[in-house]
Amino acid sequence: MxxxxxxxxxxxxxxxxxxxxxxxxxxxxxxxxxxxxxxxxxxxxxxxxxxxxxxxxxxxxxxxxxxxxxxxxxxxxxxxxxxxxxxxxxxxxxxxxxxxxxxxxxxxxxxxxxxxxxxxxxxRIRPLQDAAEDLKGKLEKSLNHLQKQMEDALLFQAQAKEICALWQKMVETQRQNVRTEFERLRCLLVEEERRLLQRLEEEELEVLPPLQESVARLGQQSAQLADLVTELEGRCQLPALGLLQVSMGTLQGPGCEAAAARGGAHGDEDGVQGPRAGGGPAEVPRGHYTGSWHCQP
The missing domain is CATH 3.30.40.10 (Zinc/RING finger domain, C3HC4 (zinc finger))
Incomplete structure (x- = not known):
């Protein structure tokens, strides 16, 4: 105790x-x-x-x-x-x-x-029940405000989702349009390339053979002229007597009159030719000359 x-x-x-x-x-x-x-x-x-x-x-x-x-x-x-x-x-x-x-x-x-x-x-002292009622009222007011904010947020979210879906659809449509347009342009370019290449090939077949033929003919003429130039240069080196004798023999020899006749009648065969219609140089056959020489003995 x-x-x-x-x-x-x-x-x-x-x-x-x-x-x-x-x-x-x-x-x-x-x-x-x-x-x-x-x-x-x-x-x-x-x-x-x-x-x-x-x-x-x-x-x-x-x-x-x-x-x-x-x-x-x-x-x-x-x-x-x-x-x-x-x-x-x-x-x-x-x-x-x-x-x-x-x-x-x-x-x-x-x-x-x-x-x-x-x-x-x-x-400030308040009875427990009164304080609880006041706090409950404040909480309900805050709850209503938060619920309103939540509803607005959900509405804005739905609108944002809808706008996002529209933008995605629009972007996909534009993407498809771009692809289609560029595919069309590629087809046009391929077709234009084929057409231009075909035209170039046709022009090549049309123009190149005549040009090649002209090149060959001009080559032959150049060779003939080169031989004639060589022969004339050799004669220019002869003494005066020899030069005259060779020249007289050439001019009065057998076949000279016939060659002259042929040259007058056919200027495009053995005689000296004038300019051709095609623009080629004149042809001068070897051993035939109808003009005068101006060479030093």
Whole structure:
């Protein structure tokens, strides 16, 4: 029985009068009462004194709080001997009393003991049910606003999807049009290439053979003229007598008159020819010359 009384007294001495729980960082006021540091700090919320003791109401001009290590050890001992039991839902953890009100300034649930402690004297305290109704109204208002925003977002999303689908369809149509047009252009280019190549081939067959024939004929004429030039250059190197004899023999020799006659009658055979209709050079046969020479002996 005595042990039980001692244990009970230990619990009472180690309990804060404000939070009704074991002391946490206990401090002593000028009047000698002990409180948790955080509890007395919240209780003395005003910036200026005097400050009243929550237990005896004695006034103190300043916040003179001294740490009390002895009480701290006693609270630790009581906490080990009698650990606090789990707090049921809806019960104040500090005072083990039902939560009945709400502090709007600190956003905390309070029991009757919390209100009596003086910690919330200057705060806005409302009954639990009224505070819940106010909060519910605010939440419903916020919910309606969010639902409206969600509806707008869904509408915008649907519109964006529709626009995206239209753009994709338009892009695909344009892509197909581009492919069709370029295929048509490729066919036109292939056909034009075939037509131009065929025309070039026809022109080649039409123009090239006559040109090649003219080249061959001009080559023969050039060879004949080269031989005649060589022969005349040789005669120019003869002495005067020899040159005249050779020339007279050539001009009065047998067949000269006939050659002259043939040259007069057929200018395109043995005589010196004039320009052809085709633009070729005149032909001069070897051994026949009807003009005069101007050579040095």
């Amino acid at each position: 005595a042990a039980t009384d001692v244990s009970t007294n230990l619990q009472e001495e180690a309990t804060c009068a404000i939070c009704l729980d074991y002391y946490t960082d206990p401090v002593m006021t000028d009047c000698g009462h002990n409180f948790c540091r955080e509890c007395i700090r919240r209780c003395w919320g005003q910036p200026e004194g005097p400050y009243a003791c929550p237990e005896c109401r004695e006034l103190s001009p300043q916040r003179n709080l001294r740490p009390n290590r002895a009480v701290a050890k006693m609270a630790e001992m009581a906490r080990r001997l009698h650990p606090p039991s789990p707090v049921p839902q809806g019960v104040c953890a500090a005072h083990r009393e039902p939560l009945a009100s709400f502090c709007a300034d600190e956003l905390r649930l309070l029991c009757a003991a919390c209100e009596r402690s003086g910690e919330h004297w200057t705060h």
